[in-house]
Amino acid sequence: MTVDDNLAAVVGATAAVAHVALAVAVTVHVLLYKRSVGAAVSWIGIAWLSPFLGGLLYAIIGINRVKRRAQRLRRQHLLPAADDAAATVTRDSLTPLEYAVGRVTGLPSKPGNIVEMMHSGDEAYPRMLEEIGKAKSTIGLCSYIFRADSAGEKFHEALIAAQQRGVKVRVLIDGVGGGYFWSGTYNRLRKAGVPVARFLHSYFPWRTPFVNLRNHRKLLVIDGRVAFTGGLNIGAENVIAENPPHPVRDTHFRIEGPVVEQLTDAFADDWQFTTGEPLDDDWFPTLEPVGTVLARVVPSGPDEDMEQIEFVTLHAISCARDSIRVVTPYFLPGEPLTMALGLAAMRGIKVDILLPENSNHAILDWARRVPLRPLIEAGCRIWMMPAPFDHSKLMTIDDSWSFIGSANWDTRSFRLNFELNVELHDAAFARQIVDSKKPQRCLTLAEIDGDPLPIRLRNSAARLLQPYL
Known part of the structure; x- marks a missing residue:
């Protein structure tokens, strides 16, 4: 056997041992941390059947590394006692749901809200821009998609104008949905001096284990008193009246009342997670009842203990x-x-x-x-x-x-x-x-x-x- 043959044999044996060690490591991690049987079986199979590539894929997109990097800004709310909760909801078949959601979220229901439904960007965008224009102290905007097109530019201008008149503006765009390789909105706002961040975004391979985890939330909070949320992203395709090439219908909501505090908490949480900056008390005014709707926020994500x-x-x-x-x-x-x-x-x-x-x-x-x-x-x-x-x-x-x-x-x-x-x-x-x-x-x-x-x-x-x- 030649020296080359010996070297090839050593390299092959080393590679085989490394593959087995990596596959065993993936298997152990999957067995300890994956709750879904289907996902666990899939990852174990990939790790063993795809030498090295399977382990690399699991390291990049299979491991949930998302942990809150700082103490949550959300102030501790006490869940209402059973008698108090029953008093807020008329006892019927849905009364157990009130208790269950409280246990799941750790948040109380908030009475006294107004909720208004709006259809697509045709109705929602003008209302959102109007509130941005009236903002006196704070604006928090989170969007999965925020395009730098005819619809997005109106928001750019409104946010820049608010920043220039002294309003505290914070904008959060998802690192994938908002444009992984290029985000015109991020560049435009950053150049204008508006604090803007991209959620779990990095161009460096060793810092992109989160590419499969996305911030899909759509949330606008004005002065801690008025909020917009729902399914609506920011883009020209959502304005049906302008006949875009690929129109999208959607439903969005304007919310006013005590539950806006929970919505502001959610934005503050994401902003601090992304940038490390906690939001101060200016973002959390005292809110009084303004309507009749009982409401509660239900956040969810891979950083939570349950779905x-x-x-x-x-x-x-x-x-x-x-x-x-x-x-x-x-x-x-x-x-x-x-x-x-x-x-x-x-x-x-x-x-x-x-x-x-x-x-x-x-x-x-x-x-x-x-x-x-x-x-x-x-x-x-x-x-x-x-x-x-x-x-x-x-x-x-x-x-x-x-x-x-x-x-x-x-x-x-x-x-x-x-x-x-x-x-x-x-x-x-x-x-x-x-x-x-x-x-x-x-x-x-x-x-x-x-x-x-x-x-x-x-x-x-x-x-x-x-x-x-």
Whole structure:
């Protein structure tokens, strides 16, 4: 055997040992820290079957390294005692939901709020810009997408003007959704002297383990008194009246009242996490009741001990006695949620799920066909909404409880993204949400069964990507 042969044998043996050691390390870490059986099996298989590459992928996107880097700014709120909580909500089938959400979030319900629904950027943008123009002390804006286009430029100008007149302005843009390689909004605001940051963003390979974790929240808080939240990003595609090439319908909300403090807390939390800067008391004025809606913020993210939005959704489904209505642009939830909806329909509850005919993610559209079939068999009604693409995220229970915010019905929103929803106890508002979406075409089993075999195989293959979509 030549020297070269000996060297090749040594290198091969060393590589094999290194691969086994790396795969064992990944396996141990997965077994200790991955709660999802499906994700655990997938990562272990990748680590063993893809030498070195599997371990590298797990190190980059498989490990949840997200920890709050500083003490949370959120002040400690005491949960209401059982008697106090019961006093804020009329005792009915949803009373247990009040207790459950309090236990999940650690936040109390806040009575005395006003919530106003707005459709797309046509209605929401002018109201948001008006409030920015009237701001006296603070503006906090967080957006997953914030484009430097005709719609975004109006926000640039309004934010720069507010900064110049002495308002404390803070802008947070997601490091991926806001443009990973280039963010015109970030550059524009930074050049103008507006404090702006990009959430979990870095160009350096050794500092990009968070590329799979995104801040999907959409939140604007003015003077700590008025807030806007929902599903609406900032971009020209959201202004339907201007006939953009790829129009997007959406639903956004203006909120005023005591619950705005919790929304400000959420923004302050994310800002401090990203920049290390705590926000001072100017951001948290004393708030008095201004309306009749009982509300509570439900934040969720990979830094939490549990998937709070997913858990609240499951609790809400279990408490339903008459109807469940879900509006979402993407539908690919985990097995517990799919089963909960099917069981609800089987016990006689009207379950309506409204989805866009075609979303802007084809793979998600393919994959959703698989879980929709058993839901239809269980008695759920699946309504397909025609173009333009509807990006709204809404849920109502028994026409009296609503869940609004940024979270889609998919694994990414429930377990990977930083999301922000708000629960609302108000029958009039729930009916307004129901009336805002008029379904037209009901998906049938015959239509799904009519898919040719290649399409069914494609859809089932896409479904296997659920943990990563």
